[in-house]
């Protein structure tokens with residue numbers, strides 16, 4: 643028989659939404675625990691190479707000046723951002739029968755920014771605020787049950803009881819991975835089943851090099867290709883030029899290949915633009931998000947990007963007003979993005995505090 647752990651508010655998921663909600667609730671004097679199924683914190687924010695000071699983003703990377711809540715959070719945590727360099731030129735490959743063009747690109751009126759030290763800096767700093775002792779890793783939630791005085795949550799090897807529960811799971815995962823007693827309203831289940839989890843089918847690839855030959859050759863690290871398999875690529879070098887990398891998105895349909903096969907295709911594509919220099923890579927990193935069961939779950943029917951993101955049903959409370967839905971896909975603004983995760987985390991914390 644499991645011992646039941648008691649807390650005011652239980653948060654499911656230690657991604658950006660869950661950590662933002664937890665930090666806000668702790669500031670309001672609530673006791674909070676986060677249950678996270680993975681053995682790592684951050685969810686769809688995953689930076690590798692941090693220890694070597696060579697951060698490579700396999701998940702969220704860019705933000706813009708419109709992302710007010712995220713910017714405010716970064717400022718309050720003392721985290722700096724820097725501009726993503728696009729350069730004055732980019733490769734453009736409109737059609738497979740012609741060679742790629744190197745075209746001029748005007749300076750953007752609304753540039754993108756990256757987080758100094760890598761996106762994980764935001765996660766790491768929030769973890770410091772929340773306290774590692776309040777985050778339970780490898781605790782996959784499997785069921786949520788309403789009780790006379792709260793909610794009982796079961797994980798694969800634990801049992802928790804709370805006054806309120808905040809779920810930060812993408813809605814599509816929530817209704818397919820967790821059983822509810824009593825069952826959730828059918829309209830919510832149907833909507834969640836048709837709600838896209840942003841970027842759950844993305845493949846990110848990153849290649850590091852000893853030199854930035856794309857600038858040395860007076861070319862560009864920016865690419866937009868209709869031919870692929872990489873359809874979008876950027877210079878991912880360290881702003882202080884201490885390491886050099888290109889990072890891009892590969893067409894999601896290449897998920898079924900092996901890592902080695904994908905690498906061969908990546909290098910083959912890059913040699914088209916840069917010649918033999920592309921073959922002299924130091925390392926290759928990739929992440930096929932649809933192979934990660936803590937983000938991806940197969941859909942029953944075809945789903946459009948962002949479909950049902952921010953749906954009004956996600957703004958309601960469930961299970962006697964004790965279950966609050968959060969996570970970027972539930973956000974009424976910028977759903978799918980880091981901004982949406984922060985907004986939804988703050989919104990959930992407010993809802994959990996109000997009686």
Ligand SMILES: Cc1cc2nc3c(=O)[nH]c(=O)nc-3n(C[C@H](O)[C@H](O)[C@H](O)COP(=O)(O)OP(=O)(O)OC[C@H]3O[C@@H](n4cnc5c(N)ncnc54)[C@H](O)[C@@H]3O)c2cc1C
Nearest residue numbers: 655657658659679685686702703704783841970978979980
């Ligand atoms: C490849 C990629 C590129 C992206 N690029 C950008 C970008 O450039 N800019 C931008 O703004 N956004 C980007 N995003 C989106 C951004 O990553 C998300 O908006 C944000 O990280 C979502 O945070 P979240 O907390 O809402 O969800 P998540 O990060 O998905 O967190 C949910 C958490 O719940 C956990 N969980 C799942 N099931 C269970 C369970 N049963 N029990 C317990 N825990 C569970 C998961 O492990 C996860 O940690 C990108 C995403 C990807 C994948």
